[in-house]
Structure formats: structure tokens, C-alpha cells
Amino acid sequence: MQMLPARMAITCAVVDRDRRFLDIDVRWPGSVGDSRVFSNSPVGRLHASSFSSASGDSGAGLLQTGWFEYRKITFFLLADSAYANSKHVVTTYEIAETQRSVVISKLNRKLAGMRYCVECAFRAAKMRWRLLSKPIEIARTNLKDVPTLVSSVCILHNFVIDEKDEVWNPELEQRHREFYFENYLRLTNEQRCTENQVETSKTRDAIQHWMQYRDSVRSS
Template sequence: MLLTIAACFNEIIIRSQSVWSLEHSSTFWEVDCQKNGPKFFKENFRMTRSSFDKLCIRLQKMKKKDTNYRNEIPLEKRVAIALYALGSSSEYRSIANLFGVGKATVCKILIEFCNEVWACMSPEYFKSFPLTRTGIAQGVADFNAMGYPQCIGAIDGCHIEIHPKKEEAVDYYNYKGWYSVVLLALVDAKYRFMYIHCGSPERCNDSSILERSSLKRELQECALIDEMSWYHGRTKIPAHIISDSAFRLSQYVMKPYPYNIENSAGQKLFNYRLSKCRRVVENAFGHYKARFRRIGKGIDNHIKNANVVISAACALHNFLIDEKDPVLENWLVDMQRDARRSPQGHNNLNDRSEGEVIRNGLMEYFGVEASLRAGDDGSGDEVDEPAVDADVTDSGLASN
């Protein structure tokens, strides 16, 4: 009899706690985001509702089942929380209050979201390597339309602010007085990330990161790079990437001639053409950090989670470009206002045996092309203005 009473008592307790959870009151997602228009939705989640729905379909593994103790947060709300956290510089406590969840829940959902985004989307949106004949041909065609031949992509690094542990902080401290990691990225003509390497400490410069990367090995070992070469006179010009002056000149990496008041008209023209096309990587970083303000203003997650947050945002950046979901002008204005200027660095490392010959060959080609155009219609490229050789103004950097 006593056992029966005890069993019934325990059953009552269990039933009363079967759906227990801490009550948080907020109707932002359940009401405001559903009844307000598309402009409200995009401003808060940095993408259209259509892109959001497609993303949720891809992230079905984030869906959780209800338990005997609580009802789980629906998939759509979990994705919304993560996107809001990435697109906002608000504190996690404020985001938690807005969505009616706990602060720890916001942090947990964001990391789960970033891990799942990277796991399911990186194979699709970072498939440029190993290089293929089709991929090289498409890259060359896109940059050729911009006025520069034989270019696969533009490379640069940007600094992303982090908050490392005290014992690790010295490696990430930059001369501007804050802590950062570097995101080295190769970008195509449509501002999409083709290759990323993130997480290197600030003390590693862009060129040294490239020298140790899998990208460098791919450029050296890919037979198609040489096979798809193009000739100007007797100069063989292989497919290559373009960079600013911080990188080492080689047969696979073209950078501007060092700025000098006595530069020839041909050198100025080469610098102008290269720098004009290289802007795609600066613009890609600008759009990336404008859309995901948590990255633009600094990541406050644990350093061990910083890489996956940065990498997942790169995958989302590519996804949204393919969805034709643009960055809004006011986001870019906000990013420029909040931006920290990145540490800059230059070097004059050259592989003159190959890189200098190719660069000179391209310079001669641009000169011949400009002369032919001037002969046809009396016009030519403007070369009197100083060469554009600006480093990334507010770019952060993260790794693989």
C-alpha cells in the first residue's frame, strides 16, 4: 500500500515537471518578425525571408526533439537567433531577452549553427580547389572582362578582432593596440570566397601565411596552371592570382611595381589594371563585415570558437551572393563608421627569375593594347593618376 502511494506521488511530480522550463517573455520572433514586412526581416536577419527559408531546409540537423522536461526551440527560431547574433553587435544578454531565451542558450545556438553551416555548406561553396580546367577558364574570363588577363582570383588578408585568454594574448596583439586574427582569402570576380585560411595570430603577415598554406602548394603543383598559359610574344604567362605589395612576387602571384615617382607609364598602367581588379577582395571583405557586424566589430566568443564563426560567415556570404541577396547600402555605411583600420605591412620579396619576367610581359601587353585602342578611337587607359595600391582598410583575418 505504501509503495503504491509513493509511486503515485512520484508520478504526479514527474508529470508536473514534464514540460518545465524557465519562463522568458518576448514576442519578437513569434509576433513581430511574422507580421512585419520583408524590409523589417532583412534588416534584422541580414537576408530575405526566401533565403532564410532555404537556409533552414539545409540545416535540418539543427532541429531538436522535445523531451519529457521541456519543449525544444523550433528550428526556424534557432536559425533566427544565430543570424541575429551574427548580424548584430548586441550583447548576448540583450539578444536573449529579445528572443525570450537564456544568455547561455544564445551562445550555444550560435556555435551549433556555425558548425552546421560549415559542415553542410563548405563542400558546396568552397569547391574551387583542387583547380579544374573549367574553374580556371571561368576565373580568367571574368577578370579578363575587367581588363586583366590570366587572373584566377585576388588574394588579401583582413584582421578580425578577438578576445583571447590572457596567457595567449601576446601572440594576437597588433601594433594598433588590439587583438586580432587574420583571415586570408582568395576572392573571385563576383566577390565570392574561393579559399580561406583563418585563425593565424596577428604576428603572422599575409605573405608568410600564404607561403605555408595549401593554396601555395596547389598553385605550385597544379599542372593546369602551366598548361593553360597564354603567350605575349615570347613571354609565357600562366594563370595566376593577384595581390597587393605585401605578398611575394612569383610566377603564380602578381603584385604591383613598387611605387616610385619615376615609374614608367607602362608600370603605372600595369599597377592601375592590377589594382582595379584587386579591389574585388577588398569589396568582398567590406560586404562580409557589413553584413555580419559581430565579425566587423569583433568576436567575443572563446578563441577556440572564433575560427568556426568566421568560416561559417564566409560560407553564408557565398550562399547569399548565389541567392542574389545583396548587402544594403546602410550596412556598408555603418561598417565604415565602426571600422578599425587594420595593421598594414609591405615587403619587397620577389622571385625575379620568373615573377619579374611575367610582370614585365604583362606590362608590355597592356602598353600595346592601350596603343592599339588609342589608334582606333583616340582614347586609351588613363595612367597619369598614382597607382592604386591600398591595403585593406578595415579587414579582419581568420583561418582554416
């Protein structure tokens, strides 16, 4: 999930691992904060109920955070630290937070690696359609047409990806993909347990506890 600034407008977008735009909202002036834009967008209003319904009683999986302790993980959106961290929105950490412990620093690198495809999506869109890399001129005279223009570019961006008509250098793209997959946070559930589950209000906290337990087992 990411924001794309334009002249007097800001775009809230959800991107998948293939750099495709899944949802966009281009209705807010650039002076509005990211969290407010997201909370008032369709995804911001509906993501919690949609993910809860999709997860069901068992959730997306269980993470073992102790010898006899498991934490249920729900489906979630991954965003940067400008957003509010919650059960269904996992954000990267602030720089000051990463200095508190090695585990948080390692987790933040994993989350940043997962978000790499988001950065790629916006960079690819800006490279192919230069109008996004500078203030949109149409906003000077007709601001109401900016959402239609940006939305159209995002649709064309998805079409180009689906048709595999890329602007990327193949070797550079391969390095990008290797970096992404090496840093992809894998939530493995080799052992599932229906008992001794600990509820947590924020998914990122559960992932952090899982990493702490995993590292302690590896070092023992």
C-alpha cells in the first residue's frame, strides 16, 4: 500500500506482488495525511471486515511463539510507517524502533523487502508515463479530471504487465526479483495447534513474538 503525490492530489493504492494496482483512490488533496486518506477510502473502510470473513475462525495461519503457545494470524495489508499499525494493517517500523532490538531490526528488513514490489510498481508507472513523475499540468485548470487521468494510467499499467510488455531490463528485473524473494516474510505453519492460542490485537506484534521465539530456539 502506497501513496503517489501529484499536483494538489494524492493517490492511495494497493499493489500486489506482480506490481499490479489492485485498488486506487484519487480524491484527496496532497495536504491530507496518508492515514486519513486510507481510512476514508473504500479499502480502508472495508478491509477489516473482508479479511476477517476471509480468515474465518482459523485465520490465515498460526505462528508458534512459545513451546506451547500459538498466535493466530489474519490476512493483512502491508504498509509503510505513515499508516496506523493494526490487526489488519501491518506497517514497517520507525527508524527509532528498529534500534531497540535486533529482532525488530530484522523484522523491519523483512517487511521492507516485501514492500519492494510496491516501490517497483510506482517506479515502473513513472518511467512509462512521465506525466506521473512531475506535477500534473491538467490540475492547473481542471482538478476534477485528475482522478480519471491517474486511474486510466493505472489501468494501462496493469494491461502492460498482463501483456508482458515491460520497460525493465531483464537482468535488472531478475536482481529485483531475487532481492524481493530473499526478503519475503514466510509465515510457515508446519505444526498447527488448536489449543494454547494467544490472542493479539496487532498482527505485527504476533510476527515479532514468532521471530523472537524462532531465534531463541535456533541459538539454544
